[in-house]
Each structure stands twice: as C-alpha cells, then as structure tokens.
Amino acid sequence: MIASSLFLVAGCSDSGVKAAAPSTPAAGSPIQISTSHCGQGWTHPAAGRQTLTMTNTGTVAADAYVIDVPGGAVYGEIEGLAPGVTRSLPIMLGQGTYAIRCQPEDGDPLVGPSVRIGGTDASGPAAVPVTYNDLYGPTKQYQEYVAGGVKTLLAKTRTLTSAVDRGDPKAAKRAWLPAHLAYEKLGAAYDTFGDFGDAIDGLPVGLPKGVHDPGFAGFHRVEYGLWHGESMSSLRKPADQLLKDVKGLKADLPNEDMEPGDLPLRAHEIMENTLQFELTEKADQGSGTSLATASANLEGTREAVDLLRPLLQSRYTGLKQMDAQLDRVQRLLDAQKHGDSWTPVASLDPSARESIDGAVGELLERLAPIATICYPRRTS
Amino acid sequence: MSGYDRRTFLRGALATGIAGTVAGATVDRASADSSPASAAGAPPIPPFHGLHQAAVLSAPRRRTIVAAFDVVTEGRGELADLFHTMTDRARLLTTGGATPQVGITAPPADSGILGPDVPGGDLMVTLGVGASLFDDRYGLAALKPAGLTTMPMFPNDDLDPAWCHGDLVLQLEADDDDTVLHALRDIARHTRGAMQVRWRMNGFTSPPRPTGTQRNLLGFKDGIANPATKNAAEMDGLVWVNGKAPEPAWTAGGSYFVVRLIRMLVEFWDRVGIDEQEEMFGRSKDTGAPLDGAREQDVPQYHLDPEGTVIPLTSHIRRANPRTAETDAGRILRRGFNYDKGMDSVGDLDVGLIFTCYQQDLRRQFEATQKRLEDEPLVDYISPFGGGYFFALPGVQDASRSFGGFIEV
The missing domain is CATH 1.20.1420.20 (M75 peptidase, HXXE motif)
Incomplete structure (x- = not known):
C-alpha cells in the first residue's frame, strides 16, 4: 500500500493534469491533510477524471474528504490516513467549488480553502455524509x-x-x-x-x-x-x-x-x-x-x-x-x-x-x- | 418508468466515466500494436465499430469464453435496453479507459482485476441471437433471420439440454484469462436481472506446435483448410448474410454462428495406433499434411485417389470438404478452441473442442457438412454434447448505434 503511494508521489511531479488522462496523478506537491494545513497544496485544481494525492502532514490519523462548497456533499474520501503517509484518491471533478475537509481521529474537523474549477464538465456522483x-x-x-x-x-x-x-x-x-x-x-x-x-x-x-x-x-x-x-x-x-x-x-x-x-x-x-x-x-x-x-x-x-x-x-x-x-x-x-x-x-x-x-x-x-x-x- | 430508465442506474456512473476518458482511450487503441500478443506475432485486434463484428474474420486469440444466456426481461422495452447495455459494455471493454469514480455513492464501478484502467485493444466481443429470442415473449417473430432454427440433434450427438441453445450467445476473446473473465463479470453485473447465464465454456487456442495451424487435443492440426478471410468476395459468398429476401433486411452484415461443444475421449484415442488415427483424419499427425502430400498446406488430390487408397473416403477431411464444385459453396469458416473442464466420473479427462463456425446458410454449409460427416470413423472418439445455432448480429457501426437496432425499427 505504502509502496504504491510512493510510486504515485514520484510520478506526479512530471505530468500535468489532463481531463482525459486515466489515473494521472495531479500536478504539484500532495494536498496536505492536517489540523494546521488542511487542504493546502491543492494548487492546480482541474476538471476531469484525475488522481489527487494526499499526505498527512499532521501528527494524528485523519479522514480526508473532497467536499462540495457550500453543500458539503462528498465526492471522494480517504479514510484513516496515517501521519506521514501519502495516498492517492482517484476522483472525477467538474465545474464547481470544492474544499478538503480534514477529520482528525479524535478532534474537530477542519475545512481547507475553497478551490474553483471552471468549465462545463460534470462531476462524478456525490452524497452528503450520513452521520x-x-x-x-x-x-x-x-x-x-x-x-x-x-x-x-x-x-x-x-x-x-x-x-x-x-x-x-x-x-x-x-x-x-x-x-x-x-x-x-x-x-x-x-x-x-x-x-x-x-x-x-x-x-x-x-x-x-x-x-x-x-x-x-x-x-x-x-x-x-x-x-x-x-x-x-x-x-x-x-x-x-x-x-x-x-x-x-x-x-x-x-x-x-x-x-x-x-x-x-x-x-x-x-x-x-x-x-x-x-x-x-x-x-x-x-x-x-x-x-x-x-x-x-x-x-x-x-x-x-x-x-x-x-x-x-x-x-x-x-x-x-x-x-x-x-x-x-x-x-x-x-x-x-x-x-x-x-x-x-x-x-x-x-x-x-x-x-x-x-x-x-x-x-x-x-x-x-x-x-x-x-x-x-x-x-x- | 421505462425499462431503459430502470437500467440506466448502474450505467449512469459508468457513462460519466466514458465521456471523460475518450481521449485516453484513443491513445490506448493506437498502442494496441505493442501489446504482448502483437509482440508474439498475433495481428492487432480490429476496432469495435464496423460493418461486421470484429472477431468473425479475425484470427482467434489465445483465450475465449463462450456463454449462452436466457433473457429474463419483461417486455420489449427492457429487451431493447439490454441490447443498449450490452453494446455500451462491449464498446467500453474493447476500447478501454479509466474506470469511473463513484465516490461514496456506490461500491467500486469495476472489479479492478485489470487494474485501475481497463486496457484497450485487448478484447473481442461477439454477440449472437438464438431462435428462442424470436418466440412469443417479445413479439419478434417477423424479424427472425430466415434460416435461424434450434440446433437439431444429429445422429452422433448426445446433447445435454443444460449445455444447449440460449436466447443470446456471447463470445469473448483475448490473449489472457483475466481479460475475458473481467469482461464476462462486467457484462453480467450490468445486465443483472435482464439475462441469466444458461451455460458457459472457457476455451483456449494453442500456439503452433512447432509451426502452422494449431493442434486440437487429439494431437492433429485442425482448421488448416479454412476459406480465405482476406478474400472479400469469398467472405461475401460464404460468411456474410446480405439481407436480401427471404432474410429480413436488418440481417445484412451478420452471419450464422454455430457452436458445438464436443467432448474428446482422449484416453481412448491415445490407445489407437498412429496409422488408424491418421486414416481417420486423412492427415499426417506430425506435419498436418494430407496423406498424399508433404506439407500442411498441400491440397489433397482426391481425383487421383478415387477409391480412397491413400486418403480413405471415410476420412474426416475428405468427408468434411470433398473439394468438388458442388461442395465449394458449402464451405464454412471454422474457429476452433480447445476446452479443459476437469474430470469425468471414471477419472478420465473432460476435455475437447469448442467448435465454432460462421456461414451464410446453415443448411447449405454446416448441415450439409455435418450430414457428410455422419458416422465417420472419428465419431467413436468424440461426443458432441452441447452448443447451439445462433445469428451473429451485424456490427455496430458507430457510437450512436446499438446491437439492438433491429428490434427498434
């Protein structure tokens, strides 16, 4: 599991995000999951089928969600991301406003900065979480x-x-x-x-x-x-x-x-x-x-x-x-x-x-x- | 709510994925030449869209699944929807691409056994319809291909109803087991509630041993004298249905498809002397050459051997294709696969042949051949137990069309 994540991290530095590219890692550094930097690093939001990489830069395990703003519907999640670990999230995003929600194991959730994706593409299906x-x-x-x-x-x-x-x-x-x-x-x-x-x-x-x-x-x-x-x-x-x-x-x-x-x-x-x-x-x-x-x-x-x-x-x-x-x-x-x-x-x-x-x-x-x-x- | 709506539920997510991956999929197609199969010398798999289904004239791949289905939809609308779904899946599975992401709204859209992206250009899908589809359930009687009947019991047959017939037949071909299995699993998932597998058989082709045509499990080269698939005129005369009366117009570009599941009694066969084996086939076991020739592709000279002194009159090749002017239009396009499905109750191997063939006319071609082969000496060593008659549908010509076009006109 970890080995494959590392592969994706290594691969993500040299390929740009293309809407149509299957499972292409997103450009730039991974998105941060932590209580201090939740959602930071999502620098090139783009439409289409893509793979986001997320790294837990904090000290406790956390769930990471890609959510709709302001509705809160979840487009994709990584459950139980351990500190120091990087994992990839294949996801389909279209026109809209999104954010990363970080849910630390035993703490309050944080919502990162909103990012906008333009164009006319439709996102994959999403649902508001059930608690x-x-x-x-x-x-x-x-x-x-x-x-x-x-x-x-x-x-x-x-x-x-x-x-x-x-x-x-x-x-x-x-x-x-x-x-x-x-x-x-x-x-x-x-x-x-x-x-x-x-x-x-x-x-x-x-x-x-x-x-x-x-x-x-x-x-x-x-x-x-x-x-x-x-x-x-x-x-x-x-x-x-x-x-x-x-x-x-x-x-x-x-x-x-x-x-x-x-x-x-x-x-x-x-x-x-x-x-x-x-x-x-x-x-x-x-x-x-x-x-x-x-x-x-x-x-x-x-x-x-x-x-x-x-x-x-x-x-x-x-x-x-x-x-x-x-x-x-x-x-x-x-x-x-x-x-x-x-x-x-x-x-x-x-x-x-x-x-x-x-x-x-x-x-x-x-x-x-x-x-x-x-x-x-x-x-x- | 129409049947179409009812069934689009699972497809919805996948359709989204398709739209997003067209460009990537195109790239995959172009790279089909560099697939391992091509490296080994097999020609690339033709694209899904075309006048004819791609597999009919293409060289068989290393692996196949032949599966017959009974349709269990209620009403013609749902049947049309089933054909749409089959078309969508066949198109996606043959073209390849990234599997769609459904987030937290559903379990994963794909089984994942081929990895996160479905490779393109690795698979051929052939869909056929059986005579039973045209019974009174869907009101399709008037559309039935004129020559399509239920496969009869031939004198040397031992047909098991559980292994025979079906409303639909699906043949999947690829060079790897996981590719055909992935396709069957995907298609079954997306058509759940619309059709049930009636029987299925997995098969394989063998590499040249050491050269030339593949050997069957009796050890003989099988399928040497096939019509030339590159000769369009010959294919028009032997394989393709042209849609002229008495055939309904929609059948143009399709072909009658016979599947015969033939058990080979290999232990018995292995206890037969080589001369007798070769006389039953009419060919040399080692080289595949006719008994009056030296090389596999040598044409037997029956006119020089009217009494059958060299190639017995009862031999398989002489009965199957006497090479006379009268039987020339009766030739069939054979597509054989071996099967291996375990053991029987006395501990013998349950292995044999998935014989398939394409032709323009079942009576003039397959049945005439079968009639000539009746009681040939080989029948003691083989036992046909299943299969059926089907009509391989015309090709799907572009992204706007479906295999089910014929029931929507």
Missing part, C-alpha cells in the same frame, strides 16, 4: 422491530415445540414454517444475533458429522427430522432446545447493542444470504420452503430500507428503481405461493427460476449502494 447521529433513530426503530418480531417468534416456536412434545408430526410440520418465517423476517444476516443465530438457524455446514452431528441444532435440525421421518420422541430434545434458545435470544436482546453501521449493511446482506443459501436451496433440510424464506427475507430487507429511507431520499438517485425491483422480486416470489405451500426451488420451471435469480441479483446491485452511502461518517 452516527443520523443512524441513531433508524437503528433504534429497527431494534424495536426486531423486539416485536421476537415476541411473535417465541409464540410460534411454542406452537411448534408443543406439537413435537405431544407427538403430532402433522401439526409439527404445519407449525414449523410459520415459526421459521418469524425468525427469517427479523432480517438476521452474518452473525446478527451472535451465538443465538447459529443455535436457532444454523446449518449443518462445518459440522464434522453434518446433519447427524450433535452440534446441529435449531430450526433446520427440527426441519431435517420432521421431513426425514424421525420419531417425535427423538425430536423432542432439539425442539425443546430451540424453544430455549429463542427465549434466550428474547432475554438477551435488551443487552445487544446494534452498531449504527449495521443497519445499512443489513440492507443488502439479508438478500445476499437469500441468494447464497435459499435460492441455491443449500439451507433446505427437506421442507422445500426456501422461497417462503426468501419472501420473509425480503420483508426484513424492506424494513431496513424503509427505516433508512429518509436518509436515502436526497442521497440515493436510484431509490425509485430499487423500490421497483423490490416489488418485482416480491411479485415473482408471490407467484410461487399456493395457499400455505410454496414451490420448492428444485421444482421451479427453469425460466421461472432464472427470473427469480436474475431479479434478486439485480435487487442486490441496487441495494448495495445503500451500505456505501449510509456508512456512518463523522462530520463534527
């Missing part, structure tokens, strides 16, 4: 959503467990899906609930004995037993353990602090999981309900997106198209619901499967910018 404070409300609301959902989850898990306990496989099978969907609607993805996540919704992957491993637990363990003709008595233990873990999750929730940066990530990661484990049917243990899970995941995704919507409205130009794609996926999934049952992925006709896979793929492309735009950044 930790901005994310506080949506994160709290999301936690409330989860808390409400966990209550439903507990009630439905009780129904499932009591059906297993009284040895009624038909009722247990009927109760399994609603309980599982209650969990899937929470929008858990990538270790959201820590150990509870694995205990409640873990897959047999990574277990030495797979589905027969004593460590295989939770909804999918019960699913495996119910749809592989295991005796009700042998399923009592995993079903009771599931109920215990759901109760544990509920009790633990108030202690779980959700990072403000998690919610924006959740916006695409829930459906990343859906594509990876549900649409491939990897998670399925015999119930053939992967598309029901996908639909529940979509609901969880919508919740995350809707809570972030006020922040996205002015920042994400593709919001409308993203909404249309959420609807499209919903429509394609709904078409596979028949009363209380869903078409198993393996039974989908190939063109229906391609349509769902393709639509979810496109949805992910449209959800991904949310995580980048809403990544929490300090502005004060």
